Amino acid sequence: MRLSQMLWVTLREDPAEAELTSHKLLLRAGYIRRVGSGLYVYLPLMWRVLQKISAIVREEMNDTGAQECLLTQLQPAELWQESGRWDTYTKAEGIMFALTDRANREVGLGPTHEEIITAIARDTIRSYRQLPQHLYQIQTKFRDEIRPRFGLMRGREFIMKDGYSFHENEESLKETYYEMDRAYRKMFDRCGLKFRAVEADSGAIGGSGSQEFMVLAEAGEDDILFTEDSSYAANVEKAISLPPDAIPSHFDKFEKVHTPKAGTIETVCKMLKCDATQVVKQVLYQVIYDNGTTVLVLVSIRGDRDVNEVKLQNELTKLADSYGGKTIINLQVADAESQQKWAHSKLPVGFIAPDLADTYIDQVKGFAPKFLRLVDLTAADLQNFVTGANEADYHVVGANWGKEFPLPPVVNLDKAKAGDRAVHDPSQILQTARGIEVGHIFQLGTKYSQAMKATFTNEQGEELPLVMGCYGLGVSRLAQAAVEQSYDKDGIIWNKAIAPYHVIVTVPNVGDAKQMDVGERLYTALDAAGVEVLLDDRDERAGVKFKDADLVGIPYRVVTGKAIAEGKVEIVNRATKVATLVEIESVVEYLQNELK
Numbered sequence: 001m002r003l004s005q006m007l008w009v010t011l012r013e014d015p016a017e018a019e020l021t022s023h024k025l026l027l028r029a030g031y032i033r034r035v036g037s038g039l040y041v042y043l044p045l046m047w048r049v050l051q052k053i054s055a056i057v058r059e060e061m062n063d064t065g066a067q068e069c070l071l072t073q074l075q076p077a078e079l080w081q082e083s084g085r086w087d088t089y090t091k092a093e094g095i096m097f098a099l100t101d102r103a104n105r106e107v108g109l110g111p112t113h114e115e116i117i118t119a120i121a122r123d124t125i126r127s128y129r130q131l132p133q134h135l136y137q138i139q140t141k142f143r144d145e146i147r148p149r150f151g152l153m154r155g156r157e158f159i160m161k162d163g164y165s166f167h168e169n170e171e172s173l174k175e176t177y178y179e180m181d182r183a184y185r186k187m188f189d190r191c192g193l194k195f196r197a198v199e200a201d202s203g204a205i206g207g208s209g210s211q212e213f214m215v216l217a218e219a220g221e222d223d224i225l226f227t228e229d230s231s232y233a234a235n236v237e238k239a240i241s242l243p244p245d246a247i248p249s250h251f252d253k254f255e256k257v258h259t260p261k262a263g264t265i266e267t268v269c270k271m272l273k274c275d276a277t278q279v280v281k282q283v284l285y286q287v288i289y290d291n292g293t294t295v296l297v298l299v300s301i302r303g304d305r306d307v308n309e310v311k312l313q314n315e316l317t318k319l320a321d322s323y324g325g326k327t328i329i330n331l332q333v334a335d336a337e338s339q340q341k342w343a344h345s346k347l348p349v350g351f352i353a354p355d356l357a358d359t360y361i362d363q364v365k366g367f368a369p370k371f372l373r374l375v376d377l378t379a380a381d382l383q384n385f386v387t388g389a390n391e392a393d394y395h396v397v398g399a400n401w402g403k404e405f406p407l408p409p410v411v412n413l414d415k416a417k418a419g420d421r422a423v424h425d426p427s428q429i430l431q432t433a434r435g436i437e438v439g440h441i442f443q444l445g446t447k448y449s450q451a452m453k454a455t456f457t458n459e460q461g462e463e464l465p466l467v468m469g470c471y472g473l474g475v476s477r478l479a480q481a482a483v484e485q486s487y488d489k490d491g492i493i494w495n496k497a498i499a500p501y502h503v504i505v506t507v508p509n510v511g512d513a514k515q516m517d518v519g520e521r522l523y524t525a526l527d528a529a530g531v532e533v534l535l536d537d538r539d540e541r542a543g544v545k546f547k548d549a550d551l552v553g554i555p556y557r558v559v560t561g562k563a564i565a566e567g568k569v570e571i572v573n574r575a576t577k578v579a580t581l582v583e584i585e586s587v588v589e590y591l592q593n594e595l596k
Contacts, residue, residue, distance in 0.1 A: 001501070003536045007044060010548050020219050022484035023151035025492050029552045038148025038156035042476075045552065048500035049479050050159060054138050056190050056497070057161050057473060060183045064176075066134040066163055071113045071120075073140065077106035079115040082452045084326055087290045092329040095143045109142035114448050114470060117164040121466055122454035128168045131456065131466075134176060136163030138475060152480040153221070153436065159476040165469040168458060173443055173467045180441050180471045184213055187473070188438070192495025193482060196433070198224050199234035200440060201310050210442040213473075214435025215481040224435045225416055227428040235437075237310040240412065241420035241430055246277035246302065249384035251398035260393045263350025265303045268395055272386060279303030280379045280387040280399075282352040284334040287316050289325025295368045296334060296342070296361060299413060300354045302378035303386075308415035315374065315411050323368060342367050351388040351395065354405045373408035375401075380410045436481040437474075444468040483553075486575075492553030493575050502595055504534040504554040508542035508561050518560040518569065522587055529588045531595065550574065556591060 011028040018024040026032045031046035042050060058068065077098070080086035089096040089111065097109040110116070117135060125133065141160045148156050163180070167173045181197065188195045193215050200212035212235055214224055225241070226233035234240070251274075262268040265276050285297040297316065299307055313331050320326055332338070339347060344362040358370045379385075384398045387405075401407040418432035449455070449465040457463055479498070486493045496502060503526055507519040516537070523535040534554065536545050542561075549557045559570040568581045571590065582590050 001534055003534055004538050006534075010551060018151065020150045020153065020480075020484060021487060022219070022480045023153070025483055025487055025551070026151060026480060029492060032151065038145055038154070040152060040155060040157075045500040046479070049494075049498055050475060052498045052500075053191060053475050053478055054159075054161075056187055057138065057475065060187050060190075061136050061161070061163065064134070064179050064183050066136050066165075068137065069135050070137050070139060071110075071116045073110050073142070075108050075110045075113075075116055077108060079119055079452070080108065083115050083118070083448055084451055085115070087329070088327045092290065092327060095145070097142050097144050111141055111143045112472070113137070113162055114164065114444070114468075115452070118448045118452045118454050118466075118468070121166050121449075122452060125166060125454070125456050125466065128456055128458045132165060132167045132172050132176060134163060134165040136161060136471070150221075150480075152476045155476075158474060161471075161473040161475055163471040165471070167467040167469070168456065168464070169467060170443075170445070173445075173469050177441060177443050177469050180469070181211065184439050184441065184471075184473065188213060188215075191478065191482060191498050192486075193438075193478075194485060195438070196224060196226065196233050196435065198226070198435075199232075199238045201235065201237045201314070210440060212437050213439035215438050215478070215485055216433055217436050217481065217484045218434050219484050220434035220436040222435050222437055224433045225418065225420075225430045226433065227422045227425070227430060229425065229428055232422050232424055232428070232430075234416075236416065237308065239416035239430070240423055241414075241416035242423055242426055243302070243305060243378055243414065243420055244277065246378075246382060247275040249274070249278045249382075249386075249398070251278075251384045251386070254396065254398040254400075254404055256389050256394055256396050258393060259351075259395045262393070262395070268386065269303070272395070272397065274386055274397075276304035277302060278382070278384075278386055280354065280382060280385045282354060282356070282388060283307050284347075284352070285312065286330075286332060286334040286338055287313075287328055288330040289320055289323050290327050290329050291323070291325040292366050293323045293325060293368060294342075294366055295323055296371050298352075298354070298356060298371045298373050298408075299376065300374070300379050300387075300408065301376040301413060302382065305376070305378050306415040306417075307376070307413050311411075311413050311415075312374075315413070316372075319372070348388065348390055348392045351390065351392055353388040353390045353396065354408065356390055374413065375408045375410050376413040377410060378414050380407065436477070436484060438478045438481050439471075439473040441472070442470040444470050487553075490547070491551035494553045494555060496555045496595055499553065499555050501532045501534045501554050503531055503556045503558060503591055504536055504549050504552075505558045505560065506536045506542075506545050506549055508545065508559065510537055510539055514564055515560045518564050518584060522558060522560070522569070522584070525588050526591065529592060531588070531591055556594065558587060558591075 008030045010030050014024045015027045032040045090098045138161045165176045195215050198212050200210045223236040225239040262271045281303050283299045288294050342364045386397050389396045420430045422428035446465040454466050455463045505519050505523050507515050526533040557572040570579050572579045
């Protein structure tokens with residue numbers, strides 16, 4: 001392709017809208033253009049990158065025997081209502097674009113396709129003899145992000161590969177799940193990415209187990225915890241750990257102590273000369289279920305630890321039936337503003353005890369009349385601990401569960417963090433890194449097939465729900481993640497497997513007939529040899545061309561400069577900046593060897 005004919009415009013300054021370096025570079029280098037909030041056009045260079053990533057994904061998926069298809073983007077609400085996710089996606093998380101058509105039917109633009117594929121399986125799979133089946137697609141998805149940002153990382157429209165498998169039992173599902181694990185690793189390796197596979201929370205997708213694939217980058221949105229022995233890695237939302245041991249309490253009797261203005265862990269520890277591991281703090285949440293019921297949740301946790309709100313949401317979802325609901329619409333800390341809606345009188349914030357009286361809850365319509373009380377594992381075994389006294393400026397010391405305070409249900413709500421010990425080997429200390437999620441695979445089980453009555457007949461003639469797996473990979477997200485992982489002060493550094501072109505032939509002075517002749521001949525020869533090549537034949541200054549070549553990130557630059565007088569051209573490796581003089585007649589062979 002000749003740059004003089006390509007729709008390609010570079011920018012000298014960073015666009016004001018861009019935050020991440022990768023976002024800035026993709027805009028500056030003419031790969032994408034923003035047309036609205038979270039909406040981007042993939043320009044010709046970017047589309048070539050996306051096609052190459054898609055080709056790698058397609059090859060690896062096809063190698064596993066998966067079958068490619070294309071599912072409808074517009075999805076009827078009734079299928080999502082069957083699965084119970086319509087309210088979750090349109091109200092609770094609010095990420096689905098939902099609308100009513102001219103026939104007054106509710107429809108949504110698909111952020112994911114479990115319901116559609118389950119409906120297809122329900123209509124087509126009858127017998128165990130048809131199993132297993134694995135279908136996948138590469139197509140556009142939609143999410144109504146509250147705050148679209150970071151370019152292709154969190155847009156409202158994006159390209160994704162999603163696959164769905166159907167099985168007669170869990171054993172068969174796990175075979176495909178681990179097959180996908182291997183296939184994904186091959187895909188990311190082929191794209192030249194440094195990545196880590198981590199245990200993950202399944203979120204609204206559901207299922208018994210899932211794994212994320214994270215491209216390692218400082219600008220990543222997710223925290224990863226891992227051990228040096230490579231035996232454990234997890235997203236911080238899912239991670240478990242052994243916190244530091246609690247320091248034994250020096251309080252030997254229960255008493256109420258005046259602690260004026262000591263409403264934080266730090267101030268109360270300083271005043272009482274105790275350690276944060278000897279304190280039980282209370283964190284007050286409110287959860288709203290899909291039937292409109294609001295429940296106030298009092299979580300007791302060790303003073304040096306934080307609540308993992310993903311784990312909390314999972315526990316509260318399990319309890320939805322108890323309050324007449326199916327799913328959670330909202331979960332948040334019950335701050336001063338929200339307390340005004342239900343608190344009978346002012347709460348002793350900073351001094352709350354595990355037995356805060358239910359009478360604090362006014363009889364407000366839609367609110368459960370009692371606190372739901374939970375205690376984290378880190379606090380459940382503490383003895384002679386410090387906690388609030390339910391009275392401003394007072395704490396109690398020497399408290400014990402089962403004596404001064406009833407022990408609430410014990411659950412794991414602790415947020416693991418770097419420095420904690422690993423559960424599998426306490427000698428291993430958790431370390432942290434930042435990552436960009438580019439893939440997520442799930443063992444769904446029968447969540448959707450049971451809800452949507454997608455069944456098959458087994459060898460014994462029994463009718464059973466299909467066992468399902470789900471496998472997602474963000475194609476457009478992966479492209480930007482690759483840039484975020486590989487750039488320098490001058491621009492993008494593409495891996496040759498996914499670069500839009502392999503080589504850019506730069507003619508410094510198009511008015512020089514010899515330079516132009518050599519450039520044309522090399523361009524033609526490289527193209528004929530199957531090397532993907534650009535010819536920079538623009539009437540621009542040499543410095544502008546060199547800067548643009550670095551910015552756009554093509555792996556090799558061939559310069560038809562002064563060296564042609566000696567029968568040579570300069571070939572610059574974009575990643576290493578090493579320049580090599582090569583005989584003109586050997587350029588094609590040289591680059592073919594470099595690109596192997």
